[in-house]
Amino acid sequence: MTVLLIVVPLVLILVAWLMATANRLNRLHIRSDAAWAGLEAALARRAVVARAVAATGAAPGALREIADHAENAARYDREAAENELSRELAAVDRSQLPLALVAELVDAEQRVVIARRVHNDAVRDTLAQRRRRTVRWLKLAGTAPQPEYFEIAEPQLSGEVAPVPRSSARVLLLDDEGRVLLFHGGNPSDENDTFWFTVGGGVDPDEDIRAAALRELFEETGIKLADDQLTGPVWRRRAVFSFDGRSYDAEEWFFVATASTTTVDTSGFNQIELDTIDEHRWWSAADLRATTDTVYPVQLAQLLPSLLESEWDGRTRSVR
Template sequence: MSASWWLVLAGLALLVLIGIWLVGTANRLDRLHVRTDAAWAALDAALARRAVVARAVSGIDPGSGDHLRALAERAERADRPDREPAENALTRELASVDRRELPLTLVAELADAEQRVVIARRVHGDAVRDTLSLRRRRAVRWLKLAGTAPSPEYLEIAEPSLSEDVPRPAARVVLLDAEGRVLLFRGHDPARAGVSYWFTPGGGVEAGEDLRTAASRELVEETGVVLPASSLVGPVWRRRVAFSFGGRSFDGEEWYFLATLPEGATVDTSGFTEVEVETIAEHRWWSADELSATSETVYPVQLAELLPAVSKWDGTLRPVR
């Protein structure tokens, strides 16, 4: 075969390779645009949810009120060119809210909404960066491989300042036996294995779960005692506490419900989670006199004085320590 034929074949091969590169680049650019659009949709949804939570906060926090609600509505309605200043104004106003005055369930919801905004903004920023990087290549620009797809834009908004304390609303149960004794577990913080304390059954409220349902669920999981949520009395007590567990700091709010052990029922801890198995050593029933006499740490701290009268609850929610 002559040299000219080799040159023709080499040229054809080069054109094929170039064609493959162009098709691959165009497909990659199309996928990046799809990724950017999906990231924007997720960011838009996260910002919309934050605005909804902000309106809920405005109905409770006297220091923000109408101004916070107006900023939330402005952020929701803002067109793309006006979105950045509107969202930044809402971020600044939310940062000024005194969250200690809010119900912890709402604090947790707001913290979750802000965390989702942070994550969604970073994902969107990464998608925009990768798309623009490919669009700016000379070959892509000269050959117009991006087609008619609009160039994506960053959303330059300030990230909310996330608190180091994790909000943790919890539902607990003061479970009494036929003698009026209360069930308590003895456990410890895995970061401080040598320090133990006694506490009632209960745990964190899951997303979308109401307090009463959470208390009933936790009771089943930790004691095996099945009681419908409607049979729980209360909440009778509310306890706000800052604590650490496993090296993390929590802003806790505990709501206590009252329940009586059904006749013939026994405590079954086989439903413990792995963490509970590792950190809870025992359980037992305590009388008010035993609680008054013990030198061990018990939570709530006022349990000994509150226990005798709890079965005659008058319908008043009482703050406890």
């Protein structure tokens, strides 16, 4: 009786432990399967975006076929196929792509990186459990296939390789004398990188660029205009630049407006503007041609006279 009182609880404890171990292993296999499904979805989305990139003509001609092969490759061939797609995407000149497509591609690549790490973490935990002696001896894994790591090279996602897409609305604010208002500021990470630039800033998510231009104009100058007082966009500028340690792929849309006053109220500046902008002034075309300072857009001195002399014809022209 004494032996039974000792043995039975021990057997029950052992059975409970084995059941708990088997259940944990089962949950780990489910987690691994779910992580693989998530990784497959991320890879499939990257393939879709890669085909959209190929359709622009800004990528190597074989990109579409490589994306199709990667998406449809068998598991044993998938790593090599996905690595080939990564290499082709890394070779794409992203400055030639529409800004929205750059953002889509960067997001797709980031999701692949995250999904791969989640998958490999799940595989690591599952394999660690399967390698335990008790699990192996008692075959607690049953017939579940052993999960495998997915080893592909991760694309560099630093700012230098994948600039942050940024759409902005800018205003060529003119006074009665045809002078344009420019702010002077600098790059916080480089004290020698200073420049003059027009009124304006980033477009908020789901915000219309005209609405963004009017909002930025009011915030930065205190001048409030109606929508019909804004002309354009007359210019579009695409530029990749670094600011405060990050790289940006900027798409800037320029509107024209005439100010009824030359008094500028900068009390609406945000903290970044307060930290980086030190002065403002009104510039004539002659002033712009004579200065040795850096001015953006760089063609402003050249194009300002024609902007003043003729009415806008409805076309948006690319400028530097």
